[in-house]
Amino acid sequence: MSIILIETDGLEGFKTGSIIKKIGQKGQDTCELFFDDVTVPAENLLGGVEGQGFIQLMSDLPYERILLAAAGVGAMEAAFDMTVEYTKDRKVFGQQLIDMQTSRHKLAELKTTVHIARVFVDNCIQRQLDGTADTTLASMAKYWVTDKQCEVIDACLQFFGGNGYTEEYPISQFYLDARVQRIYGGANEIMKEVISRSL
């Protein structure tokens, strides 16, 4: 397999399908790409050596997976912060939501999880910069952080009650956008397969 870069603007035989409607990440124009009898310029071979495509795609995977984990922790932090604000503002049964011990304890658990995720991701980023990040580390980061992202955001949404289920409150967007994180970039089950190869 080789990778050849092509300029698709006005390219004969190239067309895109209509935008696929997704439940989240609606800002992304996800669609099918069709290449029918497209002539490719051989001089645009990536790297200049034939047969390197698979290696080139594989070598970028740790970077991509750490990137997904970094996006995951960012989303968790933002969702957590807006949830704390909401619980300080929302009054139920005569007291602020945050003044109930069950709320505070849940928020304490979430804060701890978010902090652990941040420390782990920062370590992965440092190792990516040092050139010591490998597939195992990146797969651990991708699966663990995105699993936690969905758990944390689900718990955050619960604090918003019915408001959290409406589009008026951004927490619902965080919830919908998070779900695909466990699927793309390699499903989290595949990440565990990859990690287990290092045992």
Ligand SMILES: Cc1cc2nc3c(=O)[nH]c(=O)nc-3n(C[C@H](O)[C@H](O)[C@H](O)COP(=O)(O)OP(=O)(O)OC[C@H]3O[C@@H](n4cnc5c(N)ncnc54)[C@H](O)[C@@H]3O)c2cc1C
């Ligand atoms: C919004 C979006 C953007 C995407 N962007 C890109 C992109 O930019 N580039 C790209 O290449 N791809 C992209 N994808 C594709 C994505 O990487 C795949 O959807 C994903 O890898 C899962 O593959 P699949 O959909 O074929 O699921 P399948 O392979 O059919 O798997 C379905 C489910 O089965 C389970 N499963 C599969 N294999 C195993 C196993 N060995 N052990 C245990 N359980 C297993 C998992 O739970 C998995 O989720 C994107 C997908 C989406 C939804």
